[in-house]
Amino acid sequence: MFPTPIAKTGPLTRRFYMISLPVALILWLLPLIAVLLTSVRSAGDINAGNYWGWPTQWNLVENYTAIFTSSPIGQYLFNSFKITVPTVIASVGLSCLAGFALGTYRFKANLFVFFVFIAGNFVPFQILMVPVRDLTLKLGLYDTVTGLVLFHTAFQTGFCTLFMRNFIKALPFELIEAARVDGASEFVIFRRIVLPLMRPAIAALAVLIFTFVWNDYFWAQVLVQGDSAMPVTGGLKSLNGLYVASWHLVSAGSIVAALPPVAMFFLMQKHFIAGLTLGATKG
Amino acid sequence: MQNSARPRVGFWERHQKRIAPWLFLAPAMIMFLVYVIFPIFQSIDISFYEWDGLSPKTWVGFGNYVELMGDEAFYTSLKNNVIWLVLYMLAVPVGLGIALYLNQSVFGIRLVKSLFFFPFVISQVVVGLVFSWFYDPSYGLLAKLLGVFGLPGIPVLADEHYVTYGIIAAGLWPQIAYCMILFLTGLNNVNPEQVEAGRIDGATGWTMLRHIILPQLRPATFLAIVVTVIGALRSFDMISIMTQGGPFGSSRVLAYYMFEQALSEYGYRMGYGSAIATVLFLIMMVYITIFIVRMFKAERRAR
Incomplete structure (x- = not known):
């Protein structure tokens, strides 16, 4: 030591x-x-x-x-949950599938697809801003929770896929080979063999994505305008304007906004850190 | 294989190993292409137009980029981005320092480690609010501390010379926590035998750190640098909360200036904003490429 x-x-x-x-x-x-x-x-x-x-x-x-009585913070909090929970489920779900494909099959485009997911994950948000806002407007989802969920899901899928693929790659491949020899179809292999082994990865990603999406502020500014779909991060900013010099209320609002990710972190600390430090020990 | 044993099998049975990966990939790929990959190219395309987001676009060629070259605010933002990048790097050694300090097994250390990590878990909006309050020249803690030494309060966030440094200091707080946790994990995996061997050879303190520990922490260090560079170039939330780019635009960075140009009360110049975003993207691309090349080499080795 x-x-x-x-x-x-x-x-x-x-x-x-x-x-x-x-x-x-x-x-x-x-x-x-x-x-x-x-x-x-x-x-x-x-x-x-x-x-x-x-x-x-x-x-x-x-x-x-x-x-809670003099500001819409209850609404903001509820919106944050409505944005965060579906995003976590969708992005983790999509990346389980994609990570399985990239982790178990050998095909020509495999590494290329994988690196597209990684590279996309690191781009600055600003390069996506105008087209994504435009697309959301065209879909009629501007200023809605759904609009934010769709974008967050797509973006977080990049990181999740990177994570899942590396996790699946580290699983014993013989398990999958043995199932194939037994005549199991590819979907059965995924459902019955790989998915149950992915539980720790799913838990780690779920807490991480929850925190990332909960704390998002930029996209709330870009894709939402009014209170009806505003998450608590953007809401805090308007609260700050509403309670000028009432720092005790702004502070209380900040604490309330920070509480869910903090609680999540404390409950699932081991998974959280395992997710965040992926790659800190090898690679 | 099964196929040769049973010649009359359906198309799906024969090809499922070839098709299955694409079926598994399709939903994630479609989402990612539509919301992340295509928009990059669309933005680059929009940067060649003058566009307010509603009326038809007007082609201006490199007009937006030419305008950028003569734009004072663009240079201020670029300069601030460089300051962010350089000073943000402090998070790496400081994070390592704290990790070394906390890498002990005394009573309650686990809780202490999680509490040190706290700033990273909470939203940057909250961090920004907390620090704008900390810097307040009349009642902020900084003013009180200076008052102890008989110095007047400095209006950090209202002073062109200090403002960027003030925001960076706030941003460093969660970033140090992030680097710390990466190093703690790295330290956890340091080979104890090598450390013992080093001790027997009489290596202590600095020598040990330099020659035995740091080489083993290379993956953690690399990751810490990557996330710090990305964090520095992505800085937006804090600036928006603490100063909105002010005073007089002196705390803008490219990410914020882009937003201001494209989507705020200053006007809806989507084309010009996209040109700024493209420049930021190209800067980031340098780092992304380095990262990808390194990962690609690691993948090759793994085969």
């Missing part, structure tokens, strides 16, 4: 490490702690300029009730 395990070092180093750890953590998360505290401050605290001290009053219930 590198660096030297702290247990094997001198008592002074050890003590220093154990003290510095919480200090570093608090400093690192200071901006977030401040937001968390501010989200329960009273308007009086805000007006008095008490932004960084301890709150004089704890207005937890009041502030969080206020943002």
Whole structure:
């Protein structure tokens, strides 16, 4: 293990490490702690300029009730779910199929198709913006949840396919060969043999894509205009304009918007990190 | 094979191994072509027109690109993109530093690691809001800290000279967390025998890091650099939230300037916007190509 395990070092180093750890953590998360505290401050605290001290009053219930009653944040949150959940299901589903094709069959165009998916995954969003907006308008899906879902699904499929293909490639190929010898059709092989083994990959991708799509802001600006389909990221921006100088309410809104991906991360931490660090150990 | 044993089998049975991959690929490929691959070429095409998005397009040839050459705002954006790229790279060594610091097995370290990773999980919109507040010249924490030393508050986001650096600092926060997690995973897979062998040979600290650890962290380092370059060139959310490109357009980057030209109250110049996007795309293409070539070589080796 590198660096030297702290247990094997001198008592002074050890003590220093154990003290510095919480200090570093608090400093690192200071901006977030401040937001968390501010989200329960009273308007009086805000007006008095008490932004960084301890709150004089704890207005937890009041502030969080206020943002739900005086702003459409409930609607924004609901929209975010309506955009994110179908996207996760569709992009993971499509990439299971595509990843299976690229991971198990040898055909001429295989690597080419694979690299098209990878390359597309890295392009700047701006090069897609005008045509995608135009297409969405023509389909009559501008300013709708469906319009966003379709784009996100297509775009995330690139990353998902890269991930799935590498995962399937690492599975024991003999399993598939044996099934073919037994006369199983290609679809049966996919359904009965490969798909059950893909569970960890599916879980990892699901949490990652959930976070990516939930946190999207750019496409919400491009494909949505009003409140009816606006996700919570774009909604926060309008909230910021609505509650000028009411930082306790903006903070409460930020916390609410950040909560679902944070919860997702904590619940599925192992899968999340496995997905994110794909390629960090080999390749 | 089965086919020779049973000569009278249907077309599907005979060819399913050839056709099946394309059936599996079709849905994903169609979506990806329609929403990602075709739009790249459409954008390049639109960049040769003057177009407001509604009325018919007018062909202007390289007109938009010629205009770009003389556009002050374009150069400001390009310069800021370079600053972003260079300073964003700090995320890689800092992320490595934090990963080395946290790569211990003391009580509660798992929770500490996840908490360090937090900034990456939350939306950049939230990060942007938090930092605009942090920088506020009258009541922000930065002003308070400066106040301790008797210095006046700096209006970071309202000052042309500081604004880009201020936004980059905010952007580095989640990016460092991302690099950190990549390095932590890498460190987890470092061969312990080599480390022990190094220790026996008397290698410690820097020598060990340079000659034994870093070579083994190469895949993690490569990935960290790739995601950081892409993150730097994609910077949009923070700028939109924190300054909207201001003051006086001094914090624009290409990604933001493009959006502003094509889709905002400043007008709907889709052609000009697409030309900016094409330039950004070409810059990104350099990195994409390097990445693809490297992956392609790895694939070749794997065969």
